[in-house]
Amino acid sequence: MRIDQLLARGPTRSFEFFPPRSAEEAATLAATISDLVELAPSFVSVTNRGGPAARERTFELVTQIQRAGRLTTMAHLVARGQHRDDLVELLARYRAAGVENVLVLGGDAPAGQSEAPGDFAHADDLVRLVRDVGGFAIGVAAHPAGHPDSVDLAADRDRLAAKLAAADFAITQFFFAAEEWSGLVADLASRGVDRPVLPGVMPVTSLSSIARMAQMGAPVPAPLVARLRAADERGGAAAVRAAGVEAATALSAELLARGAPGLHFYTLNRSPATREIHQALGPGS
Numbered sequence: 001m002r003i004d005q006l007l008a009r010g011p012t013r014s015f016e017f018f019p020p021r022s023a024e025e026a027a028t029l030a031a032t033i034s035d036l037v038e039l040a041p042s043f044v045s046v047t048n049r050g051g052p053a054a055r056e057r058t059f060e061l062v063t064q065i066q067r068a069g070r071l072t073t074m075a076h077l078v079a080r081g082q083h084r085d086d087l088v089e090l091l092a093r094y095r096a097a098g099v100e101n102v103l104v105l106g107g108d109a110p111a112g113q114s115e116a117p118g119d120f121a122h123a124d125d126l127v128r129l130v131r132d133v134g135g136f137a138i139g140v141a142a143h144p145a146g147h148p149d150s151v152d153l154a155a156d157r158d159r160l161a162a163k164l165a166a167a168d169f170a171i172t173q174f175f176f177a178a179e180e181w182s183g184l185v186a187d188l189a190s191r192g193v194d195r196p197v198l199p200g201v202m203p204v205t206s207l208s209s210i211a212r213m214a215q216m217g218a219p220v221p222a223p224l225v226a227r228l229r230a231a232d233e234r235g236g237a238a239a240v241r242a243a244g245v246e247a248a249t250a251l252s253a254e255l256l257a258r259g260a261p262g263l264h265f266y267t268l269n270r271s272p273a274t275r276e277i278h279q280a281l282g283p284g285s
Contacts, residue, residue, distance in 0.1 A: 002101060003074060006042050007168075011261060012261065012263075014043045014044060014045065014264045015036055015044045015265050016046075016200075017045070017047070017267060019047070031271075032267065032269055035275060036271050042262065043074055046074070047076050048076040049078070055078075058076060059075070059093065062074075062075045062097075072101070073101065074102060074139065075094055077102050077104050077130070079118070079122065079125060079126040080106055081107065081117065082120055091130065100135065100137060101136060103140070104126045104163075123140060124162055127167050138169075139169050139170060139171055140160070141170065143173045144172055144180035145175065145217070157184075157187045161191040161193045169196040169197070171200055173200055174213070174216075175199070176224055178254040178255050182258055199263060201263055202268075203244045203273045204220055204248075206244075207232060210228070245273050248273070252277055256281070
């Protein structure tokens with residue numbers, strides 16, 4: 001089913017996966033999907049790192065899930081370094097496979113290159129192509145704190161508003177304070193944009209993940225870091241994980257109370273933390 005139609009019905013719950021690159025990762029993901037199917041998510045999405053090989057891995061996983069017939073899927077499309085003809089062909093293949101949803105991303109340049117040759121300068125160029133091809137609900141990425149490459153927050157919000165003018169919804173990078181989502185939505189409303197913006201949620205389940213999250217553009221706030229370190233001193237890794245899941249559950253509940261159109265969980269291809277948050281919130285929340 002199309003995600004814009006799902007959002008029109010009420011709050012959604014969605015999970016994000018990445019294509020496995022080894023037999024061990026494939027086994028972990030298969031178990032995760034089996035666990036999460038029981039939660040009846042509104043949809044699941046599959047990431048794409050860009051480039052022909054990664055693009056094909058995404059296609060294979062998306063269509064594999066789609067063929068199983070238990071989950072609505074969304075494929076990630078990367079603009080940077082891609083060529084129009086390749087993506088027109090890819091969209092045709094997705095449509096033939098019954099996939100109706102895509103998330104359009106700008107993407108990163110290949111390692112060691114500042115630029116990647118291709119036909120799309122920005123994600124909004126690819127959004128227009130997908131719209132012209134037709135038949136898809138289109139999502140775009142949003143950054144509550146602004147994209148790292150943006151000149152400033154106002155410029156980032158202007159570009160997001162332009163993308164959403166041709167898209168159907170947005171999904172945010174993960175963040176840690178409900179005010180960040182509310183501020184983003186209010187900023188878009190001031191620009192005349194009222195498309196649904198799904199907040200992205202990723203619990204901090206270990207101290208080692210704190211540095212990685214900062215590298216991904218969403219630093220863990222100092223009070224939460226202090227809370228996790230205190231938990232570590234009390235009970236080690238298990239206490240850190242419990243504190244991180246508790247914080248993410250509280251954030252999710254507050255987002256829903258503020259009127260968020262759903263929750264999008266970054267699972268890292270594992271199910272326990274997502275299941276715990278989902279169950280703590282309750283199916284009807």
